[in-house]
Amino acid sequence: MLTAYTADQIRTAEQALMARLPEGTLMQRAAAGLAARCAGLLGRVYGSRVVLLAGSGDNGGDALYAGVRLARRGARVEAVLAGSRVHEAGLAALKLAGGRIAGPEAVDRADLVVDGLVGIGASGALREPYATLAGRVNRGPGLVVAVDVPSGVDASTGRVAGAAVRAHLTVTMGACKTGLLVDPGAGHTGRLELVDIGLGAFLPDPDVAALTGGDVTDLLPMPDAESDKYRRGVVGIAAGSQEYTGAAVLAVGGALRAGAGMVRYVGTAEPVAQVRAHWPEAVITQLDRPSLDGVGRVQAWVLGPGLGTGDFAHELAGKVLASDVPVLVDADALTLVSRDAALLRRSAPVLITPHAGELARLTRVPRERVEAGRLEHARRAAAELGVTVLLKGATTLVAEEERPVRVNRTGSSWLATAGTGDVLAGVAGVLLAQGLSCYDAGSCAAYLHGLAGGLAADGAPLVTADVAAAIPAAIRSLS
Numbered sequence: 001m002l003t004a005y006t007a008d009q010i011r012t013a014e015q016a017l018m019a020r021l022p023e024g025t026l027m028q029r030a031a032a033g034l035a036a037r038c039a040g041l042l043g044r045v046y047g048s049r050v051v052l053l054a055g056s057g058d059n060g061g062d063a064l065y066a067g068v069r070l071a072r073r074g075a076r077v078e079a080v081l082a083g084s085r086v087h088e089a090g091l092a093a094l095k096l097a098g099g100r101i102a103g104p105e106a107v108d109r110a111d112l113v114v115d116g117l118v119g120i121g122a123s124g125a126l127r128e129p130y131a132t133l134a135g136r137v138n139r140g141p142g143l144v145v146a147v148d149v150p151s152g153v154d155a156s157t158g159r160v161a162g163a164a165v166r167a168h169l170t171v172t173m174g175a176c177k178t179g180l181l182v183d184p185g186a187g188h189t190g191r192l193e194l195v196d197i198g199l200g201a202f203l204p205d206p207d208v209a210a211l212t213g214g215d216v217t218d219l220l221p222m223p224d225a226e227s228d229k230y231r232r233g234v235v236g237i238a239a240g241s242q243e244y245t246g247a248a249v250l251a252v253g254g255a256l257r258a259g260a261g262m263v264r265y266v267g268t269a270e271p272v273a274q275v276r277a278h279w280p281e282a283v284i285t286q287l288d289r290p291s292l293d294g295v296g297r298v299q300a301w302v303l304g305p306g307l308g309t310g311d312f313a314h315e316l317a318g319k320v321l322a323s324d325v326p327v328l329v330d331a332d333a334l335t336l337v338s339r340d341a342a343l344l345r346r347s348a349p350v351l352i353t354p355h356a357g358e359l360a361r362l363t364r365v366p367r368e369r370v371e372a373g374r375l376e377h378a379r380r381a382a383a384e385l386g387v388t389v390l391l392k393g394a395t396t397l398v399a400e401e402e403r404p405v406r407v408n409r410t411g412s413s414w415l416a417t418a419g420t421g422d423v424l425a426g427v428a429g430v431l432l433a434q435g436l437s438c439y440d441a442g443s444c445a446a447y448l449h450g451l452a453g454g455l456a457a458d459g460a461p462l463v464t465a466d467v468a469a470a471i472p473a474a475i476r477s478l479s
């Protein structure tokens with residue numbers, strides 16, 4: 001599990017650790033790790049042009065001391081002093097090692113820029129001259145290494161309120177910061193590397209966490225000699241309509257590929273014909289009226305992909321949500337519950353799977369505010385609605401009250417194509433039917449779906465059916 005923390009949590013832990021160590025020890029550990037990562041990225045240090053952007057705090061100190069180490073290995077190091085103050089001891093050490101002070105134009109000729117403008121001490125949008133410098137770095141020719149956090153990204157939330165450095169590599173000190181995992185900050189972070197400065201024992205429970213392949217392996221139910229189709233998880237899928245038949249096919253496909261013991265599909269004539277044609281394995285009930293009579297027992301429901309939002313869909317949603325098993329609420333069903341909040345009043349678990357626009361509609365907040373503050377809005381919706389929220393996006397979040405928000409780090413931008421969310425709903429629905437909690441089912445499904453998306457795309461466009469088809473390969477790749 002990769003765990004991450006807010007700036008306040010990190011600062012408290014650092015203070016506890018610092019109290020036991022001689023002054024300056026942590027900064028030297030940070031600088032040594034940073035210099036080693038910079039050298040690794042450069043390949044050849046000797047003769048390379050390294051530009052340090054030094055802000056007025058300890059983030060600038062880290063950059064200056066890393067510059068000392070690179071200068072000693074033969075790099076031509078220049079420091080742009082951006083703040084009203086500078087870490088004096090760091091600057092003196094850099095000068096002794098042969099480093100020089102330069103103007104902002106040094107950025108335009110750098111092989112590597114070290115962003116030490118601000119770290120966890122930042123507040124609000126970058127002020128000048130930092131904001132202009134960040135833009136210059138992003139346009140410049142050099143590789144960009146962010147110290148601790150890309151400047152302009154809020155370390156605690158991932159918010160980006162104005163200009164912000166876009167790093168190729170972020171070298172973070174002691175423990176990962178929440179803002180490096182959550183968008184839009186995650187999109188500025190590049191590759192992420194952690195320098196161990198001895199903080200581990202002083203860290204509290206994490207603010208957010210990301211599953212690794214090993215975690216998913218441990219959580220994923222696997223069949224054994226005792227298994228039969230009922231114990232492998234029977235998932236009900238209420239999806240599709242005359243207009244949207246494909247959503248039903250994709251959701252059923254996601255569920256079958258993720259290892260359902262049985263998929264019971266319910267829908268009207270048109271999607272039934274399509275599901276039957278694509279998936280002979282599915283057990284199908286054709287509905288002439290919105291009723292679940294005679295459908296048979298399921299252990300969880302997936303409700304909503306392509307379902308429509310008319311009276312028929314509304315009544316069917318009411319029947320599904322009146323059941324006593326976990327329900328995943330997606331797509332059109334999110335529209336239905338945003339119109340009729342009473343639908344969500346049930347005691348069995350609910351996992352909602354909105355994208356930012358759907359969450360905005362559900363919580364009556366403008367979409368831009370959800371996009372800018374994804375963590376806050378996912379958490380708030382989970383608390384206010386009393387459900388587990390899986391907020392889709394480039395980095396999907398799974399929020400549940402009183403638990404660290406799970407952040408998904410697998411995926412591919414090629415997943416941004418119609419219908420991939422329907423596959424995700426099917427995958428998560430099976431995991432719910434197999435007995436995983438909403439929190440684990442949502443985060444494991446997002447992990448597998450992202451992995452499958454990467455395998456299906458392999459650097460080129462995918463069609464959504466490929467994502468479902470790649471789910472078994474994603475599961476196989478875990479072991």
Ligand SMILES: NC(=O)C1=CN([C@@H]2O[C@H](COP(=O)(O)OP(=O)(O)OC[C@H]3O[C@@H](n4cnc5c(N)ncnc54)[C@H](O)[C@@H]3O)[C@@H](O)[C@H]2O)[C@@H](O)CC1
Pocket residue numbers: 014015018026027030055056057058059060062083117118119120121122123124125126127128130147148149173197
């Ligand atoms: N405290 C410690 O033990 C350690 C700290 N480390 C480094 O120290 C950093 C934190 O250092 P500081 O607490 O000095 O804080 P920072 O260096 O992150 O920033 C503080 C400075 O930035 C200015 N500033 C804040 N917001 C700004 C904005 N929006 N625009 C422009 N200027 C702004 C402030 O006026 C202040 O001078 C960490 O991110 C990490 O890089 C590491 O060396 C590891 C050990």
Ligand SMILES: Nc1ncnc2c1ncn2[C@@H]1O[C@H](COP(=O)(O)OP(=O)(O)O)[C@@H](O)[C@H]1O
Pocket residue numbers: 331355392393394395396411412413414415416417418419420421422423424449
């Ligand atoms: N830029 C992106 N990078 C990675 N994954 C993405 C990106 N955009 C969307 N996704 C993923 O693709 C899926 C899209 O789902 P959704 O928005 O419900 O679309 P649809 O309703 O067409 O199925 C989600 O799993 C989401 O996390």
Ligand SMILES: [K+]
Pocket residue numbers: 059115116117118119146147148149150151
């Ligand atoms: K920084």
